Amino acid sequence: MTTAGTTPIAVRLVAVSKRFGDHVVVDRVSLEIRHGEFFSLLGPSGCGKTTTLRMIAGFEQPSDGRISLGGEDVTERPAHLRRVGMVFQNYALFPHLSVADNVAFALRLQGVAAPEIARRVAEALAMVRLPGLDARMPAQLSGGQQQRVALARALVFRPTVVLLDEPLGALDQKLRKAMQLELKALQQDVGLTFVYVTHDQEEALTMSDRIAVMDGGRVLQVADPQALYERPNSRFVADFIGVSNFLPGTVRERAGTLVTIALDLPGEGVGVRIQAAWREGLAAGQAVTAAVRPERMRLGPRGAPAGAAANGVDGTVRDIVYTGSDTQYFVDLGGSAGRTVMVRVPNDQPAGTRVETDRGDPVRVCWDGHSTAVLVA
Amino acid sequence: MPRRLWGLPAYYFGLLALLYLPLFVLLVFAFNDGTILAFPMRGFTLRWFEQLFATEALMRALRNSVAVAVGSGTIAVVLGACGAIAFVRFRFRGKGTFMTVALLPLYVPFVVVGVSLLLLFSVIGLPRSLLTIAAAHTVVSFPYALLILTARLVGFDPHLEEAAMSLGANYWETLRRVILPLIAPALLAAWLTAFTVSFDEFAIANLLAGAEPTLPVYLYSQLRMSARLPLVIAMAGLVMVLTLSIFFTLVWLRRFVFRVPAAGTVRAR
Numbered sequence: 060m061t062t063a064g065t066t067p068i069a070v071r072l073v074a075v076s077k078r079f080g081d082h083v084v085v086d087r088v089s090l091e092i093r094h095g096e097f098f099s100l101l102g103p104s105g106c107g108k109t110t111t112l113r114m115i116a117g118f119e120q121p122s123d124g125r126i127s128l129g130g131e132d133v134t135e136r137p138a139h140l141r142r143v144g145m146v147f148q149n150y151a152l153f154p155h156l157s158v159a160d161n162v163a164f165a166l167r168l169q170g171v172a173a174p175e176i177a178r179r180v181a182e183a184l185a186m187v188r189l190p191g192l193d194a195r196m197p198a199q200l201s202g203g204q205q206q207r208v209a210l211a212r213a214l215v216f217r218p219t220v221v222l223l224d225e226p227l228g229a230l231d232q233k234l235r236k237a238m239q240l241e242l243k244a245l246q247q248d249v250g251l252t253f254v255y256v257t258h259d260q261e262e263a264l265t266m267s268d269r270i271a272v273m274d275g276g277r278v279l280q281v282a283d284p285q286a287l288y289e290r291p292n293s294r295f296v297a298d299f300i301g302v303s304n305f306l307p308g309t310v311r312e313r314a315g316t317l318v319t320i321a322l323d324l325p326g327e328g329v330g331v332r333i334q335a336a337w338r339e340g341l342a343a344g345q346a347v348t349a350a351v352r353p354e355r356m357r358l359g360p361r362g363a364p365a366g367a368a369a370n371g372v373d374g375t376v377r378d379i380v381y382t383g384s385d386t387q388y389f390v391d392l393g394g395s396a397g398r399t400v401m402v403r404v405p406n407d408q409p410a411g412t413r414v415e416t417d418r419g420d421p422v423r424v425c426w427d428g429h430s431t432a433v434l435v436a
Numbered sequence: 437m438p439r440r441l442w443g444l445p446a447y448y449f450g451l452l453a454l455l456y457l458p459l460f461v462l463l464v465f466a467f468n469d470g471t472i473l474a475f476p477m478r479g480f481t482l483r484w485f486e487q488l489f490a491t492e493a494l495m496r497a498l499r500n501s502v503a504v505a506v507g508s509g510t511i512a513v514v515l516g517a518c519g520a521i522a523f524v525r526f527r528f529r530g531k532g533t534f535m536t537v538a539l540l541p542l543y544v545p546f547v548v549v550g551v552s553l554l555l556l557f558s559v560i561g562l563p564r565s566l567l568t569i570a571a572a573h574t575v576v577s578f579p580y581a582l583l584i585l586t587a588r589l590v591g592f593d594p595h596l597e598e599a600a601m602s603l604g605a606n607y608w609e610t611l612r613r614v615i616l617p618l619i620a621p622a623l624l625a626a627w628l629t630a631f632t633v634s635f636d637e638f639a640i641a642n643l644l645a646g647a648e649p650t651l652p653v654y655l656y657s658q659l660r661m662s663a664r665l666p667l668v669i670a671m672a673g674l675v676m677v678l679t680l681s682i683f684f685t686l687v688w689l690r691r692f693v694f695r696v697p698a699a700g701t702v703r704a705r
Contacts, residue, residue, distance in 0.1 A: 139603075139605055139606050143602055153600075154618065168603065216603070
């Protein structure tokens with residue numbers, strides 16, 4: 060996993076910015092994408108992820124900063140000389156060319172000999188599991204098939220990097236899930252660097268080796284999916300990736316790998332202390348936010364003893380939502396006017412054998428200190 | 437359930453009569469064996485058409501018209517394509533007023549265009565000829581070409597051009613391998629329209645013609661001699677057939693010009 064020192068960098072962005080008039084769309088973005096990596100740019104619409112991708116492709120010129128591909132500075136190089144494969148959300152297949160001619164487009168431009176083109180086109184179409192459709196026109200294909208042709212067309216000339224702009228966005232939910240796994244497997248097979256733009260956090264977590272979360276034109280955090288989920292560095296990331304409960308509080312003291320936080324809950328909950336995972340840079344007295352995932356919390360009876368590293372906060376069940384695989388309990392902490400947290404309990408026992416909790420029941424919400432991330436501000 | 441319009445059939449047949457009755461009368465008299473344009477008719481003949489093709493001056497005028505229409509139509513389409521691509525794809529100063537200026541010839545009466553060009557050519561000492569007519573026809577047919585090609589390019593997915601460039605095509609290769617093949621029906625439609633505008637045009641051609649007349653100018657000059665009238669009618673009939681076939685070609689082309697631009701742009705949502 061930690062091959063950062065030896066793996067060459069395929070794409071490097073150094074303080075890249077893009078302004079349209081007074082509007083800053085991309086704000087000093089620096090990234091190092093390793094060779095052979097599946098790297099995602101994740102964020103809500105308007106966060107600058109697509110503009111960043113388009114600058115790597117050469118469709119947009121950065122206002123500031125440098126871009127290099129495979130170790131060469133390409134900031135001033137036009138798109139057609141960058142050797143970058145691009146897959147668009149609407150596929151952008153050439154409607155006047157057959158499937159085979161679409162895939163052969165780059166090879167023809169390079170002047171590759173005809174038998175070699177035929178061999179490589181067949182190979183690329185087999186790779187995306189679409190053999191035998193060479194003579195079809197794009198309009199005769201389904202959305203999923205068009206997607207595969209677009210992929211084959213972008214892979215066939217072995218580009219330095221393959222850029223994908225929400226390529227699964229136009230597919231229906233089922234096909235999309237299947238394509239996510241297939242795309243990831245394909246990327247590992249061909250060993251090319253993929254840069255993938257999406258607003259779907261689940262999609263990014265499923266496929267990526269690493270993810271850059273963007274908001275407001277900036278990169279907030281770059282990490283592998285697990286680190287991003289377990290140790291978000293900001294409230295935005297904790298909120299955008301999955302669901303989090305946020306509890307405001309103040310740092311007290313460090314205890315090994317944990318840190319004590321005094322929660323700032325209104326009413327009877329004032330001064331409740333919890334344990335959270337220690338992170339560098341925290342100082343006693345600092346105002347922070349503790350973030351806990353709903354599935355890491357458990358419900359118990361009031362006053363139940365907390366284990367060695369366990370947190371316990373009393374509350375009252377306000378609402379119960381049954382979602383099939385689990386049940387979501389919304390619990391008011393520290394009195395009825397307090398802060399509400401969501402506790403997700405898996406329905407892993409048949410109905411009737413579970414301990415039933417009703418609306419208005421007094422409960423104790425328990426969780427492990429290591430499951431608590433400390434967010435500054 | 438749409439309501440029925442009770443007057444619609446009457447309106448429709450009235451419109452048909454208004455549009456096609458004159459053309460029908462023209463065709464009928466083109467085959468009439470007599471020089472007087474009145475009923476009763478004198479019987480069926482093809483001799484006007486025979487004379488037509490035997491009249492050297494008339495055939496010359498026809499060749500002149502075709503040459504002028506082909507030349508001005510081709511230049512108008514090239515200029516129109518450049519203008520449309522610039523307008524739809526590029527950012528430049530004065531873009532807002534560009535269309536207004538470019539479409540102005542559509543609204544200036546042809547007589548005014550003809551007189552002003554006549555003045556201009558005489559000021560710069562350019563003698564009147566088929567070249568001056570072709571230049572003037574390029575000016576007046578350019579807006580049609582520009583409008584047709586702009587309409588096509590507005591519906592053209594810009595990602596297709598970007599896809600071509602990411603695959604290693606420079607701008608000229610993208611133009612040749614992607615843009616031009618896809619807008620070919622629109623180019624043909626624009627060319628046929630420009631051709632027709634020039635081929636039918638009389639006012640400007642009459643003012644700017646030198647020793648060599650175009651067909652409408654020649655036909656008009658023949659109207660002074662009543663014996664030549666059946667010839668003019670026969671020629672008008674031929675021109676009509678040509679123009680109508682161009683028109684129906686355009687109607688057929690329309691489906692290619694305004695079709696959905698690229699496969700896959702229809703989202704499965």
